[in-house]
Amino acid sequence: MRFDTLNYIRFWGVRGSYPAPFGSHMRVGGNTSCVELRVDNHVLICDGGSGIIPLGHALMTQPEIKEVTIILTHYHWDHISGLPFFIPAFVPGWKVNIYGPGDSKRIIEQRISGQMIDPYFPIEVETWLADIQYLTARNSQLEYGPFKMETFNVHHPGSTFGYRIQVHDKIIVYASDNELSFIDKSIADRKSELEPQELKLIEAMRLEEREKALESVYNAHVFIHDAQYTPEDYAKKRGWGHSCYIDTAHFAIDAHVKQLYLFHVDPNYNDAKIEDLHRATIKLLHERQADTECHIAREGLIIDIDKL
Template identity: 75%
Template sequence: MSQSTSDLNYLRFWGVRGSYPAPFGSHLRVGGNTSCVELCADGHVLICDAGSGIIPLGNQLMGQSQIREVLVVLTHYHWDHISGLPFFVPAFVPGWRVNLFGPGNSAEEIEKRISGQMLDPYFPVEVETWMADIRYLEMENNQLRYGPFTIESFNVHHPGSTFGYRIQVRGKTIIYASDNELSFIDKNIENRRAELDNYELQLINAMQEEERIKALEVIQDAHVFIHDAQYTPEDYNKKRGWGHSCYIETVNFAADANIKQLYLFHVDPNYNDSKIELLHRDSIKILHDRQSSMQCHIAREGLTLDLDAL
């Protein structure tokens, strides 16, 4: 890192794929690494998720001398979100401090979940080989403070306990929700529709609307919204309940919340660059038809946003 990291305030995408890495020539304009987003502000580094994208991030951090501490917040413990941790070089270097947080009832539970992938027979070395100062954190009043960052977690619809994060820094609000099925309740209603009478359906529909309103309140007016856009409508219909969203729902949900900039994230590894760019063009058309001023982007590996210019 040739430029002084402490002088920069940015958000950078290091991994944008869902499910598994896709290092294919047809995917390189968008990127093949799995979920990892870096935020750097006032000399502090916050990392969202530790998929394979955290590996090149760790290598870059080793090339600078100002920063020797990071905070990694994990949305959940599926392998595409933690598989880079065993190769995150700063964790193996004395003099570094690596703070870790994710779903769990205690710091001990978080440690157990993170260390599980580095136990025999899954990996040849265990977390005990980490020589950095490793700290597992707990939230107080559903909030973490780290340097200039204020981080709040919220629950999303994905198999197992999964968080999204509302991050506030330098007067900006950034929402990171990598894995979230926006139509999760719709599926449950459809599955049980024949069992319900009209009154029960009205009650459930009212509850559904209430939940949507609450979900919109969490993200309302955010400057940046990084959200699951894994499927086309055709693929989503085959994979309802898997914990991911159709890109169309993501676009409309973000527009309803008056988001400033949406980044389509966690895209399916089976979609090549050309297909994702078609989805992006369709997203722009949806916004045009809605007369929405929201900007919609593809989250691309290496893309860097100036936090102060958001």
């Protein structure tokens, strides 16, 4: 199979929080968030975690493509820590477009360059020799080549985006960090303080919020979503901005997603544990008689977009 001509999605980094280069983790992978979409020789890169480093090396081995667009969900370190080592950014003749949360190109540039200044890093972005362009969206929409992207806000500390990406007739939704039960937690924490009428109003707001969130994902061919925690770990880390894999599965079913990929998995979970969570998710899908398929987002996994 020639991947220089195939339209595909490839996972280069699938871990959350920090890289986990351990022998017990290599079936799933140890790099942090980075997903490549290649269609019609246009490369769209979702997040710049440590997975973007091997992607950069791979891009340097081919002659056809000299431009990429990187879309960032947010600026937490596990999502941008690979950018200082992304080789195409240092090579004249390349063009690297970068987009992420921020009201202006200048703000996006400041957030990227902040990790590459003394005393945190010895080389600043001024050493990038590629043509670096910081992008802005219009009405939360962005286009690059065949990709039409729409941002939506998710529940994670700080300003964080999810992306609904349309390419040809396919829909791919990427939401790496998102706490689906965030509002449920907020209601539970204040339930004893609220009058019945207030609870009724808040419940209506919760349902409205969920419907709006489902719209961003509805009928996606591929849904790449935060599935960081087990129920036990999520109970300890409510409010941290990540989802229990069970919440992710139910949400995918309700959104009529065709293929769910469990992503941004906890770096403390070894391969066997993640594979157990995958089997439990498949069981849940079967119990709900859902058509949704579930997969582990494994580093190196390639999805043929044309066959979705």
